[in-house]
Amino acid sequence: MTKPRKSPAKAVEIIAPDSYPQMLSKPRAARALHSLRAPETAAKAQAAMEAAMPAMRAAILQYVDEMERAAGDMAKLFETAHEIRGFAETAGMITTGRIAEVLCRYMDDLTRLGRKLDTTIVALHVSAIARAAKAEDDSVRNGETVAAELAALVAKRLSDVEQK
Amino acid sequence: MSGPGFENLKALIVEDNAHMRALLRALLNSAGIKDVVEAGNGQMAIEILRERKSDLVLSDLAMKPMDGLEFTRYVRNNDQSPNPFVPIIMISGHTEKHRVQAARDAGVTEFLAKPITAHNLFARITEILERPRAFVRCNGYFGPDRRRHQRDDYAGPWRRKDDFQDAEIR
Secondary structure: OOOOOOOOOOOOEEEOHHHOOOOOOHHHHHHHHHHHOOHHHHHHHHHHHHHHHHHHHHHHHHHHHHHHHOOOOHHHHHHHHHHHHHHHOOOOOHHHHHHHHHHHHHHHHHHHOOOOOOHHHHHHHHHHHHHHHHOOOOOOHHHHHHHHHHHHHHHHHHHHHHHO | OOOOOOOOOEEEEEOOOHHHHHHHHHHHHHOOOOEEEEEOOHHHHHHHHHHOOOOEEEEEOOOOOOOHHHHHHHHHHOOOOOOOOOOEEEEEOOOOHHHHHHHHHHOOOEEEEOOOOHHHHHHHHHHHHHOOOOEEEEOOEEEEOOOOOOOOOOOOOOOOHHHOOOOOOO
């Protein structure tokens, strides 16, 4: 007996990898893979990351200023929160990035559900992001605790909204 | 001098954030990919693609006036596209499931969630080199095969020519 299959709809063309131009020829790809996995490549990449950090941290602080000034402008606030979310953790500002992540999730989910944002929750996050970003040691215990508590608050609020 | 294997590779970075562009360029350079061009959004990237061959594209998702999804759909589907098969790595902080699915359905090759690390970026490039994906052309989609895994319990419609060639007789 054949597998239970629905009748085929429209034909699908499959183009095998050997039938279209690849990023690199096979011999070059083998050499490139070796290069990608080499310890010296990892060391160069790490050095590149570290060299980029100061400018990235300065940019995050600028985004935070923009976010604080955007009070009431939810579109601008979401835009800057998104930049901070994607950017802060890459810059090593872990707590800042995590709080921004929670804020983005909250704003994104409620907007998709067509519900109104609770401005108090948004303001709490903006304040926490600013404090975390401006702290000298971003990974201080207080920051981690605030991030976890805000995540729990947002999870509860989203759960309440979805159950209504 | 470029690293072994990557000597002639031309990469294009499409990202609206100058700091992220600089970081991505530095990471590609550290892997030996030296020929890198940058664009600030999808529209600029299309103009660059028309004038310069690109073998690898790293693209952000959220950009104005043209975002990474629209850019990817152009590359894959437009008659004027210089290389519909070019590997596109979509990089985004928007990691919600519906956004990742939108990127997949636009035709991206790989999805890289921020925060960016060298390890994760190189892993996506490695995946493209080691396991190049077949391309699929069907009604409403052209791009890398979206079925990344063969599931024995697959219960969806069977639409491919070779689905029946592979059917098991029990």
